[in-house]
Amino acid sequence: MKGDTVSTAGQLVGTVLAVQANFYRVQLDEEQAGEQGSRGAEEQRSREENSSPTASSLESPVPSPQSLLCTRRTRLKKIGQQVMVGDRVIVEEPDWSGGRGAIADVLPRQSELDRPAIANVNQILLVFAVADPPLEPVQLSRFLIKTESTGVDVLLCLNKCDLITEEEQQEISDRLFSWGYKSIFISVQNNINIPQVDEYLNNKITVIAGPSGVGKSSLINMLIPDANLRVGEVSGKLARGRHTTRHVELFELPSGGLLADTPGFNQPDLNCSPEELIYYFPEARKRLEIGSCRFSDCLHRDEPDCVVGNDWERYEHYLEFLDDAIAYQTFLKQQTDPESTLKLMSKGKGQNQYEPKLESKKYRRVSRRVQVQNLQDFYTDSED
Numbered sequence: 001m002k003g004d005t006v007s008t009a010g011q012l013v014g015t016v017l018a019v020q021a022n023f024y025r026v027q028l029d030e031e032q033a034g035e036q037g038s039r040g041a042e043e044q045r046s047r048e049e050n051s052s053p054t055a056s057s058l059e060s061p062v063p064s065p066q067s068l069l070c071t072r073r074t075r076l077k078k079i080g081q082q083v084m085v086g087d088r089v090i091v092e093e094p095d096w097s098g099g100r101g102a103i104a105d106v107l108p109r110q111s112e113l114d115r116p117a118i119a120n121v122n123q124i125l126l127v128f129a130v131a132d133p134p135l136e137p138v139q140l141s142r143f144l145i146k147t148e149s150t151g152v153d154v155l156l157c158l159n160k161c162d163l164i165t166e167e168e169q170q171e172i173s174d175r176l177f178s179w180g181y182k183s184i185f186i187s188v189q190n191n192i193n194i195p196q197v198d199e200y201l202n203n204k205i206t207v208i209a210g211p212s213g214v215g216k217s218s219l220i221n222m223l224i225p226d227a228n229l230r231v232g233e234v235s236g237k238l239a240r241g242r243h244t245t246r247h248v249e250l251f252e253l254p255s256g257g258l259l260a261d262t263p264g265f266n267q268p269d270l271n272c273s274p275e276e277l278i279y280y281f282p283e284a285r286k287r288l289e290i291g292s293c294r295f296s297d298c299l300h301r302d303e304p305d306c307v308v309g310n311d312w313e314r315y316e317h318y319l320e321f322l323d324d325a326i327a328y329q330t331f332l333k334q335q336t337d338p339e340s341t342l343k344l345m346s347k348g349k350g351q352n353q354y355e356p357k358l359e360s361k362k363y364r365r366v367s368r369r370v371q372v373q374n375l376q377d378f379y380t381d382s383e384d
C-alpha cells in the first residue's frame, strides 16, 4: 500500500477500513502512527479504560493506536467526493487523545470494485473446494470470468486438498493450468499451505470470494485468529451468514495486509457484453493476442477464419456464458433507465439481491495505467 503517485510528504496518510453513517475508520500508515500517535495511544488506552463504551461499533474492538475515527471535510462533500472502504486518504487535525480526525483528501484510486464497494483492491482470493462440495468446472469458470472482468488479479486457492490424492491434485492443477491459471492447494483443516496464502496477502488489499461451504470462514479464522473474537465482541462482522447487509469492512491480517469478506454466493451474474466476454478467458485471449479473426465482430462461434477456434476445454463454457451475455444485452436494450434495469435484472433471475458482483464499474478492458490516468483526470476535473 505504498507507492502513491501524489506527494504526501509531511501529511498523515491512512487507509479507510470501514464506513458507517458519516464516519470512517482510518488505519494510519505505520511509520506515521509510530511517530505521531504513540503519545495518543497512551491517552487512548487510558481513555478507553476509564470511559463507558459509548463509541460507535466502527471503532476497533481491540483499541488500536493507529486508527482514527474520522469525518469527511465539508469541502469533499461539496465536490461530491465519495470516500470508499480501501481509499487512501489524508487525515487532518488528528485528536490523538480522542482518537478522531478529519479526512481532507482522497488519493487517486488504483482500482474500484462495485460489489463489494472497495477501492484499491490488489487481488481477489478465489476459494473453491476440491471436494465436499465437488469442484464444478462451470461454476469455477463463472467465478473466474467475473474476477477477470474486474481487472483485478486472481489468487486461486483450492481447499480441502486433504480429501483427494496427490495424483488427483496434479490432474486438477494441469487442467486449470490449461485454462491459464496457477492454483494453490490448501487444507485449512490440516494447515497445508496456509502460511503461503498468508504470504500472498502480505501488504495487499484482498477480497475473498467463492461459493458456499468451501471453507472461506475457516480460512479467515485461521488467517485472523481474533476474527472469532471480533464476531463475539462486536456485531459479528466476520460471521458468515450475517452478510445480508451491504456492510463492507477491511480486516487487518496479523502479518500485514487487509482482507475483505464477501457474502457466500453460488452463481455470480456475468453482466458483460458479448464482445468482451472472450477476453476474460486467458487461454482464448492468448490466441487473440497473436492473431485476429477474419471478421472484426467475430463472436467466435465457428465463423470462418476465427483464430479462437473451438479446440479448447472451456469452449462449451464460453458458449454458455455468451448466451447469457447476449440475453443480458438484449434485456438492456429493452430498458431505458439503466438504474431500474440492474435492479430488475437481479430480481428477474431470481437471485439474492445482495450477491456481490465484484464488478469494476468504469474500467473494463482498459489497462491499469489508463485506469489510473482516467481517475486522475477525473479527480483533477472535480477539483476545478
Ligand SMILES: Nc1nc2c(ncn2[C@@H]2O[C@H](COP(=O)(O)OP(=O)(O)OP(=O)(O)O)[C@@H](O)[C@H]2O)c(=O)[nH]1
Binding pocket: 159, 160, 161, 162, 163, 186, 187, 188, 189, 190, 211, 212, 213, 214, 215, 216, 217, 218, 219, 240, 241, 263, 264, 265
Ligand atoms: N475436509 C476439510 N473440510 C474443511 C476444510 N476447511 C473447511 N472445512 C469444512 O467445510 C465446511 C464449510 O466451511 P466454511 O468455512 O463454513 O465454508 P464457507 O466457505 O465459509 O461457507 P459459507 O459461509 O456458506 O460461504 C465446514 O464444515 C468446515 O469444517 C478442509 O481443509 N478440509
Ligand SMILES: [Zn+2]
Binding pocket: 293, 298, 299, 300, 301, 303, 305, 306, 307, 308, 309
Ligand atoms: Zn473469432
